[in-house]
Amino acid sequence: MVLPSDLPLDLPAVAAVVGRLRTAGCVFAEDEAELLLSTARTPAELSAMVDRRVDGHPLEHVLGWAEFRGLRISVDTGVFVPRRRTEFLVQQALDARPDASVVVDLCCGTGAVGAALAAELAGAVELYAADVDPAAVRCARRNVAPAGGRVYEGDLFAPLPAALRGRMDILAANVPYVPTEEVGLLPAEARVHEPLVALDGGADGLDVLRRVTAEAGEWLAPGGLLLFETSERQAPRAVEALSDSGLVARVAMCDELYATVLVGSQPGWYSSATSRH
Known part of the structure; x- marks a missing residue:
């Protein structure tokens, strides 16, 4: 897993994110963790994003975007997520x-x-x-x-x-x-x-x-x-x-x-x- 250069985290911290997601029932915890880590700009933002995902918010609402036919589509909270x-x-x-x-x-x-x-x-x-x-x-x-x-x-x-x-x-x-x-x-x-x-x-x-x-x-x-x-x-x-x-x-x-x-x-x-x- 490659972390963004402006978000320095050690491997135990990464494992903790994966663990929280897996415990919350996220089937693809590793993949979701990578997306969250690549999107968050600060450790505080990452923590807030993980909290929202653990609380059941759609991943795309947490990230603020979804991939659709190779495009990065902006997805606001409360808006239908493109499937x-x-x-x-x-x-x-x-x-x-x-x-x-x-x-x-x-x-x-x-x-x-x-x-x-x-x-x-x-x-x-x-x-x-x-x-x-x-x-x-x-x-x-x-x-x-x-x-x-x-x-x-x-x-x-x-x-x-x-x-x-x-x-x-x-x-x-x-x-x-x-x-x-x-x-x-x-x-x-x-x-x-x-x-x-x-x-x-x-x-x-x-x-x-x-x-x-x-x-x-x-x-x-x-x-x-x-x-x-x-x-x-x-x-x-x-x-x-x-x-x-x-x-x-x-x-x-x-x-x-x-x-x-x-x-x-x-x-x-x-x-x-x-x-x-």
Whole structure:
């Protein structure tokens, strides 16, 4: 383990950090200790960070950042933490529309999806994002700034500029999809420290997804794609929601990341299919 030069600690002190994390139930205590040690600037800051992690705060909230597709994404306390499985949604968008020039990150949280797409698409990108949570909006603005992205606060499409209607090449909507009665079963890191609005998707977990699909058609450009993340169990009902809104659905699954992504398009642009990676 390599320690930062401005934080001189001896090996017993490092072992103590690992020991505290392991005792608190951190499965990857050594890896987490290395991240904490590389981020903390002083012994006092390290001690405070370890205390927060031991108390159950998500590691990304303690660090203040998360890695997402090679980017260091700023993550403020109380904001939804970008999951590694959501990288699969980004890859599906890149594979399907590498030529996209107008990207919208709806229910953006930290803005990680939009930031990653803007960084990896080949050409110049107009990037827009929106979230109903003011804390998420403040965080996302920092993360999309390098791409010149703009972030709006409000409910789904409502705060977006009307001029975007019919222009979206990629509409990535990382909607909440946990059924209400299952929110209490989530790990404490999520249900205690992340906003409920980013987790609770209603009775069957698809309430917000249905609201997005109901309006998406008028916002998508010809050949534009709508992408959601959901669970494998929910995928058939999510496909129905897309079909009811006049969109054609494709389901993609990644066993390695335990990720299920729905890709919706206007009729004539995409055929229904299920692919597994």
